[in-house]
Amino acid sequence: MGVQQLDAFFRPRSVAVIGASESPEKLGHEILRNILEGGFPGAIYPINPKSETILGLQCFKNVKEVPDGVDLAVIIIPARFVPQAVADCGEKGVQAAVVITGGFSEAGPEGEALQQEVVRVAREGGVRLIGPNCQGVNNPYHPLCASWPLLQRQGRVAVISQSGTVGAAMMDWFSDEELGVSCFVSLGNRADVDETDLIRYFDQDPNTRVIALYLEGIKRPAEFRRAIDEAGKPVVVLKAGRTPRGKVAAESHTKSLAGADAVYSSLFKAHRVVRAETIQEFYDFAKALAYLNPPPGNRILFITTSGGAAILATDTAEREGLDVAPLPAELADALEGVIPAHAIRANPLDLTGDAHAAMYQAVLERARPYYDIMGIIFGDPVADASTVVTPGAHEVVIFLGGADVEKVERKKMHLNxxxxxxxxxxxxxxxxxxxxPEKKRKPARTTVPASPAGGRHPSLSECLEFLENHGFECVCHRFAESPGKAVHLANQLGFPVALKIDSPDILHKSDVGGVRLGLRSGQEVRKAYEEMMESARKARPDADIRGAVVSCMASAGLEVILGMNRDPQFGPVILFGLGGVTVELFRDVAMRILPITREDAFAMMEEIQAAPLLDGYRGAPPVDKEALADAILKLAHLAETHEDIMEIDLNPVFAYSEGLVVADARIIWRGA
Incomplete structure (x- = not known):
């Protein structure tokens, strides 16, 4: 059956409701009533052997008794009778059947066998199936609500769902907002028609602009992949069953094979499927893709009456890779006399509570040439807000805090x-x-405590000596002001040794070639010292380079970072995480504001993504968490007793199965 032949489900000329009921509380009554009251334009045939008429319609004992042709059957009878009903449909020449009834594969082995019997007789009779165990279909454009509740608003989004409730909720939200849907399909157990069939069908549907798909699993992976690759319309997916127990729940719900979520993520990314993380995003993303046009670029200007809302918008925009570009001077000049004198001319552009619709309009007219997108935030009851915005324009409209005015204006906008x-x-x-992705910037990261400007930076040797005097185990080290002294000290300490630049102005030694490890002879030490000084002076000619620190090579261990930063608002903040040169790249750290307890120290260890490494990973021994907790608390004590210390950075600290050792350190003291 080709894609067009699925029209029997969504554009039938006649419908038989097998299991229609006179009892208003039964689903067979509700669905028949919805088809009737929804304005279905064709013939409607209730099928019930015990009734003469239902809702004023002549009732038939069997679908085969209907004198005229039947395109679609909606089946709402006990599961054990469904195979015969489908067989009757085949004999009658019914092209399609929606099986609402549950009690099939989702109910266990007996139900699975019953479902296979339904599929067998359907194939023999040439009947296509949606369901079983589903919530039906609803096409507002060919008014057919073979589902519940009765919703008739026409829109641009086809909602396809393996959960009747999720799909119905989407329909309900679109209806409440006067946006509607192009169609709703509840897939149920997907005994026959599945998500792949419907992606292909709605990709050709003239009323559909976006396909929104709630999935628990994929029935035909290869065909599905081809369908999303060939789709000419945006596909938004909410994929459930992502966690181990969620996967089990999904597989028991409709007997869907949930699969590995990481593979799904890769699949969706490769084929530019828009993945929603929540049902709220599922709705929002489908709504945006259906009613907004893709902007030419990522530069956005926020125009607002609410500073707070604009800050939240800016944070989100930067995390999403949008460019909240500064207000051009030319545009700022053009706004003279248009916005209040006390309004700050910046991006976001806060028009303050004095704003009105005409002011928004004037600002938009002047700003459009400078930005790709207008972020219009109505943060107050702005009357006539709907007259300011334009259908199809590169604008995103946000309305909050507007009470009854907001409700009125939002409805007007949605109707437009x-x-x-x-x-x-x-x-x-x-x-x-x-x-x-290629039009987005690299997403901005959240801010972290910054190193204080200025201050006094002791040398590396001084930092290590200070730490040793306060109970920290540090690598054996000596300061060398010349290559010869470095060789002499290396001989005393014993090879191999490490050599590190000692400068208060060079915070990241590796960046300037200021770290050499595993030096095994005096000749190697001398050469490394000379090369290190040349490299550092070339990279940082302004730096005060005092010499180098020669130290024993620490035994291999797990590299962690311990740190303290004195926040100007909250005071000392203790940091713990995975260490080494990638710490700023991955930011796998946990933080606590003082005071902290030993329990806090252990909790910090569990919070980082690399926590399994602490417990021993793939044969490695677990590290000494007691020693790490001791070190965290020592660091906290230093912060409390030395208020003139602004920052401490111990990285790397090598953690072992017994104890730990500080291999490098930086301390910033208050004052020059």
Whole structure:
């Protein structure tokens, strides 16, 4: 059966409801009523051997008794009777059947056998199936609501769902917002028609602009992959069953093979499927893709009456790779006399509570040439806000805090095909889905404590000596002001040795070639010293380079970082995480504001992503967590008793199965 032949499900000329009921509380009554009251344009045939008429319609004992042709059957009878009903449909020439009834593969082995029997008789009779165990179909454009509740608003999103409730919730939200859907399909157990069939069908549907798909598993992986690769319309997916227990739940729900989530993520990324993390995002992303046009670039200007909402929008925009570019001087000049004198001309552009619709309009007219996207935030009851925005324009509209005015204006915008989002985060996240990765910036990271400006930087040897005097185990080390002294000290310490630049101005020694490890002879030490000084002076000619520190090579261990930063607002903050040269890249750290307890120290160890390494990974011995906790608490004590210390950075610290050793350190003291 080709894609067009699925029209029997969504554009039938006639419908038989097998299991129609006179009892209003039964589903067979509700679905028949919804088809009737929804304005289905064709013939409707209730099938029930015990009734003469239902809802004023002549009732038939069997679908085979209907005198005219039947395109679609909706089956709502006990599971054990479904195979015969489908066989009757085949004899009648019914092209398609939606089986609402549950009690099939999702119910166990007997149900699985019953479902296979349904599939067998359907194939023999040439009947295509949706379901079983589903919530039906609803096509507002060919008014057919063979589902529940009765929702009739026409829209641009086809909602395909392996969960009836998730799909119905999407329909409900689109209906509430006056946006509607192009179609709703509840897949159920997918005994026949599946997600791949429907992606291909709705990709050709003129009323559908976006395909929104709730998945628990994929029935035909290779065909599915081809379908999403060939789709000409955006596909938004909410894939459930991502965790071990969620995967089990998904597989028991509709007997879907949930699969490995990492593989799904790779699949979706490769074929530019938009993946939603939550049902809220599922709705927002589909809404944005259906009603917004892709912008030409990523530069966005936020125009707002709410400074707080604009800050939230800016945070989200930067995390999503959008460019909240500064306000051009030319545009700032053009806004003279347009916005209040006390309004700060920047991006975000806060028009303050004095703003009105005409002011927004004037700003938008002047700003559009400078930006790819207008982020319009109505943060107050702005009357006539709907007159400011334009359908199809590169605008994302966010309305919050507007009470009854907001409700009125939002409805007007939605009726004009302009999506409105209730929070800055939701609006900006949804907008970001319209931009391909190559048009986005690298997402901004959240801020972390910064090193204090100025201050006194002791030499590396002084830092290590200070730490030793306060109970920290440090590598054996000596300061060398010349190559000859370095060779002499190396002979005293014993080879191999490490050599590190000693300068208060060079914070990252590796960046300037200031670290040499595993030196095994005096000749190697001399050469390394001379090369290190040349490299460091070339990279940092302004730096005060005092010499180098010669130290014993620490035994291999797990590299961690211990740190303290004195925050200007909250005071000392203790840091623990995975160490080494990649610490700033991965930021796998945990933080605590003082005071902290021993329990806090252990909790910090568990919080980092690399926590399994501490417990011993793939044959490696576990590290001494007691020693790490001791070191964290010593660091906290230093911060409490030395208020003139602004920052301490111990990296790397080598953690062993017994004890630990500090291999490198930086301390910044208050004052010059």
């Amino acid at each position: 095909g302009i999506p409105v989002f209730p929070t800055p985060e939701r609006g900006v996240r949804a907008l970001a889905q319209l931009l391909p």
